[in-house]
Amino acid sequence: MNLSKSTQTLIGGVSAAVLLSTASIAEASGRLSSPIPDWTGGAVTCKVAQLILENELDYNVKAITMPSGAGVYEAIAAGDLDYACESWPSYSSSKDIMIKEFGGDGSVAYLGPVGIIGVSTYYVPRYFIEEVAPDLKSYKELNKYKEHFATLETGDKGRLIACPTPAWECDDQKRLDLLGVDFVAVELGTETAAWAEAQGAYDRKEPFLLYAWEPHWIHAKLDLVAIELPAHDPEKWPATGWAEDVTFNYGNPVFAQEHPEASALLGNMNLTNGEQAKMVLAVDVEGRDIDEVVSEWLAANEDIWRPWLP
Amino acid sequence: MNPDFSGDNPWFAGKDARRLGLFALILAGFLVSLLLVRSAEEVTELPRSISDPFTFAEWVNQAEIWLKENYRWFTRMIAGEIETALYFVEDFLLDSPWLFILMLLVLPALYFGGLPLALLTVAGGLFWGGVGMWEASMQTLALMGMAVILSIALGVTLGILCSQSDRFELVLKPVLDTMQTMPAFVYLLPAVFFFGIGGPPAILATMIYALPPVVRLTNLGIRQISPETLEAARSFGATRLQILFKLQIPMSLPSIMMGINQTIMMALGLVILATFIGAEGLGSEVWKAIYKLKVGWSLEGGICIVFMAIIFDRLSMAISNRQKIPLPASSMRFHLLPQSWEVHSWATAVERPISLVWKACAACFGWCVDRLAHGLAMVVRVTGDSRSESVRNFISSHKFLFGSIIVLTAILLIDRFGFRIGGFPEALTFSFREPVDAGVKWLSSNPTFIAFTKGLRAVIYLGLLNPLNIYLTHIPWYVVVIVLGLVGWISVGRNFGITCITLLMFIGACDLWTEAMLTLSSVLVSVFVCFAFGLPIGVLAAHSRRFDMFLRPILDAMQTLPSFVYLIPVLMFFGGNIVSAVIATVVYAMPPVIRLTTLGISQIPVTYTEVASSFGSTGMQTLGKVKFPMALPSIMLGLNQAVMMALAMQVVTPLIGGGGLGRDVFNALNISDTGYGLAAGTGIVLLAIILDRLSQAWTRTQRKALGL
Structure with a gap:
């Protein structure tokens, strides 16, 4: 040296x-x-x-x-x-x-x-409820508005930004099918991807259905409203909401x-x-x-x- | 170089009937396969009787448990050694005054690369500190420095061994292929158990990925030396070791440096992944930013990495081909601008003051070094006159080195006894996070831009990706195996045909057939889009120097900017889905297509195009009938590289909704199932091997046809 x-x-x-x-x-x-x-x-x-x-x-x-x-x-x-x-x-x-x-x-x-x-459930942006769907409160009303959530890939079904990875064992697609909600659950791989897509759609004031939980910082950035799911029941899982974390x-x-x-x-x-x-x-x-x-x-x-x- | 415009080259006229027959055959085969796809009820998989007893993932996991129980002490010991060395370097970089470290980088840049490279290095250093990432940059520098140094030491040794034994080369080659294409996510988690968290496993993971080029190019360099040269050495009675160390290795240094250059670039590509196992540095800055969707922040971190990559790329290039072109005495040597700009009077005007300062500095340091030489010679004189003279001569003939030492010592002395320099000064910091974030927000809600992204998404999904996905997943597996086997046989050879079939059967037996076909489809569509955009851009750059100059830094940045940085904007603009995965892949894999198209076209001797236009061919005709065919070997090389890069990207795209084998690798990471991850990762490796060999063979055919 x-x-x-x-x-x-x-x-x-x-x-x-x-x-x-x-x-x-x-x-x-x-x-x-x-x-x-x-x-x-x-x-x-x-x-x-x-x-x-x-x-x-x-x-x-x-x-x-x-x-x-x-x-x-x-x-x-x-x-x-x-x-x-x-x-x-x-x-x-x-x-x-x-x-x-x-x-x-x-x-x-x-x-x-x-x-x-922690509490997990599905959310929609508040502007969608206020401007388009004032009666959207629980999973039962989702089918009525499914064309708002439809995309190129999901055809006439709605699109759910689901739990990002199967490792989390959310069984979103099974839940939607069992509850008769005509939506497709899309797994994006990471939660960051889900937030990024939601943020983009939020900036454009587009409707989206998003799996998320509280407490979480995303609620400080986006004004989201929880969609009611059936109360948690291990017997009926995954046709119910989540247990408290x-x-x-x-x-x-x-x-x-x-x-x-x-x-x-x-x-x-x-x-x-x-x-x-x-x-x-x-x-x-x-x-x-x-x-x-x-x-x-x-x-x-x-x-x-x-x-x-x- | 005598292209045969009428011979057996399939791209030119001639043997029309045979070609027509071949096309008809392929078309018929395609139609039959379409019928098969239409009649298929569901996606195709290998029969359970084959895939069930083949529990590859289970075997791997058992082997892993056995290794964990028996060899962990050994891997931990290695990790301990590496950690000590790493902390040493890291502390040195972090605790030294920032100006000292910057000069430590700038001086070699100045010596090897001249003023432009030195200025680039200064800009890089100021950027690292300016955006508040000096510490992170130093940590990354330490980590990557260690990984590169260890890779060089091990890689050159392996390369030399390869060059001495054909059998060793034969064994090592597939290992190197695997190391380069195996997704890092596969070995990241086992690395934690065996090597701990932080630096050591990150260094080892980086080495796995970055080692192959230096081995390959060392081997290649040594083997390229002409037999006549070796014969001459042997006839003078040199032993094998003498030939190796005195002739072969010194002669292959340019090739080895090229390998080192590639190793550096590849190591810097893994900076972000190192964060996944707890290594601090620029990677964790970018990751933290991405996690909170702060595009501007992550871009700052990304550009820090780009600077690091470009500085070390240019520096190692400069070291490997260092030669001063002798100038006629009348002309002034240009320090900053290209020498060829001499003809412009403004360039000379710019260079004149620079030249004056340059000469003044040289004179000043020359004087200082002379004083130093004189002083030291006086001190050494006590031990004898002859030694004193040799000290003086040594110092006087290494002016730059001793000048550098004077500068560095001066900085240290000032820092210790005078004005404290310490860390990077607050006053020099700046940030462009907010404008970038605002720009992204504006774009993602701009109706015109979103209409464009939606249109592009529709075209790619409906026109390319969806049909190809359905076609490849529904066409019976044995058809794919047989067709690819035949293609392998025809274009490479019988052995490769058999290899193709075996590798595809392995993928199917691991129960990953559908995923592999989805990956293949995503890669093919991405490469197609790369060419759809890259070819015209490359042609344009070949025809306009100004456009080429403008494009170059953008391509550099595209190749070295960590893909994680643009994943978030892609998600915001396109949403998370398989099309976004294709778009991210295209951004990553397009640069080689553009570069090699430009290179291929601008390499064509002017005479050919002149002959064409003298026969009255229009610009478009010359392009289509002369330039493209002649640039084809180079363009095909671009195809090969684009395919490999697109495959590498398949492991990253699951983070934004991509599917296929990459998603399985990622899912396996989430549930720490090494066997499952390794099976999916091996699937990617095997696809890479097949596609690589096939496209290489096609490139060779093209070259042969052109008589190159």
Whole structure:
């Protein structure tokens, strides 16, 4: 190497700095790593947990950007990540393979509910109800307006932007067929694709029927109205609406054993939809920094989160 | 070069009767197949008796479990080593003053590529920092740098081994084909288990994809050396190793550099996928932006990647063909503009001040380096006069290198003792997120534009995609197998015909027949649309230099901009469906069609076209009857590349509603079923192998017919 002199001094300095910083971290009660969920609600929940872990239990959490899904479960089972927040039972088929409580092999540990309760159903934009279909309230009226939702590919049937992937086990097409709704369920592969298409149609004020859930940031951007489905009934599934999603935290089994305090906190959390929505609004609509928003919330709501501490 | 305009070339007149017979035969066959399709009640699949006992996915999963239990410690150890090295590089890039890193990139660019490349590098660096992605860019640089360096080390070694043993080459070739075409989504999840998350698995996944070109081109370069040269060396008594290291490798350096160039470009193509396994950098910036539908933000990240790709592409090109064209003493050397613009007086006026500054800088640094040489020589004199002289000579003959060291040291000293430079300054930041977002919103609600997108969608769906989908999925599987087998036999050879049949049977036995046919249909339609738009554009560029100059950077960007960036606008404009998948594929696969058409036409010697027009042929006639046929080999190469790129894109399009094998790969990723993913991925690989060999064979036939 030709630049040896200058680089060597520099590298020396850098490695000394790295050593120093790792030494100071080692003094904390532990170093944890966790993925940052890619949806704002999950990111807020995770940030709440992270800041409590860091401020109250003296942990140092390394947060990693990683798309949610099977990859996160694999990484937790392998021990590369210690814990993850706000898993939605409906959308994580890996739980059935890996978490004992859901019939899996126990390579991932269930830590406890988060407090966020999710509800999934079909939505249409409000302008469509107001301008075209004031009587559209439940799935029963969908056939009456199906030609508004028809496209080139669906012919005379309506089009539903369905659950993006079969891995989520929504069975949209079966539901539509069983309920006699004359629509075609189109799977777009990713939820992002569904939001992108809905956003484009929304900008053009076109009608669309969209599978979505609450709480979700898309409702901050698009004014959507829920379409009523029959109440959830496991016997009649999938000819019914969805069960409520009791979201939960999960982690590596070894982490759960070695860090009882941290895993107790993650199990005791009870963040309500309303509290999360406040923070999501501040981040997504007001465009504020998530760290700042969550820190403020923690400072103002000690009575809510103090009881979660072990 | 003596094209035979009347011989057995099927594109020209002659042997009409035989050709007519062949066409009639093909037409009849097509009509029969249409009848078969009409009479088919449902989509065709291989009989259960074949596909049921063939549980390929299950076998793979069992092998994976066995590997996980027995070899994880080993893969983890490798990952640990790579991680240490990666963190080292990453910390160095992140903790150094930004100006230092920028100069570290600019100086080699200046040395090898001159002022234009240096300015491009400066622009790239300012863009990275300007849009607030300096850190992310450094992380990507570290990641890709490691992946490329490891690929080069391993790839050159494998390439040399290949060149020494025909048997090794024979074994390695299909492995390389598979590595290049196997969708990364297939091995991304197992990589997490074996190599952890973050840098190490991302580097290894990148290497799998980016390694083949450097192996191939090293092998090719060494094998291309003429036997006479080797004979001469042998007659002087050189041993095999001497020949290898002193003759073959140095002589094949240009070819190796070409391979390195391609490896760099391919590695940068995987930046976004690395995010899926937790690697930080530009990829995760783009992914975060896409997730929230922020087109402007993702475009900023995408352009950062484009800059990185173009800078390293040009730099490695410049290193591989570095030669200064000697100039007549009377003319002034141009630093910024092309030397051929000398004839314009304004260009000389622009260059004059640049030349002055250039000379001043050279003189200034020359003086500094001389002082340094003198000083160091004085210090070394203690150990002896001769050594002192050689130090002075060494420094004086490496002026640029030592000048660079002075600059870099100066920056470090200023940063440490004077004015703190640190990270990228706030004051230089800018952003165009909002105008881009506003533009996309305006377009997606613009009635004229939406009428155009709807029309295009209708034409593609009703005219091409839907009929072809129905045709290919309903035509009995054995007909497809036999026809493709025959085509393979006729155009390549008997062995390939048999291979074709075996590969197709494998796909069918994995229960993926319908999906494979949908993928094939999507690829064929995409390539067709690529040609429908790409050929006229390519012809236009060949005839107008100005249009060509305008087109070049756009094509560069289209080829290196991560496809994820334009997926969101495509969805907003066209909705999510199989047509959107075709459109995204066309955007990705069109550049080689345009480039190679332009190249093919502009390579034709002027004499041919002059002869044609002297016989009174019109411009259109010359184009249709002389230029096109002569450019055909080049255009066919474009076809080959477009097909391969369209196939590669089939793994990305399921993200926006595409179907076929790509969707199965993606579904398998969602339920972490490696076997299922590997079966579907193998399906794509096999289709790629078949289509690649067939189109290559056709290119060869064309070349032969033209006597090239």
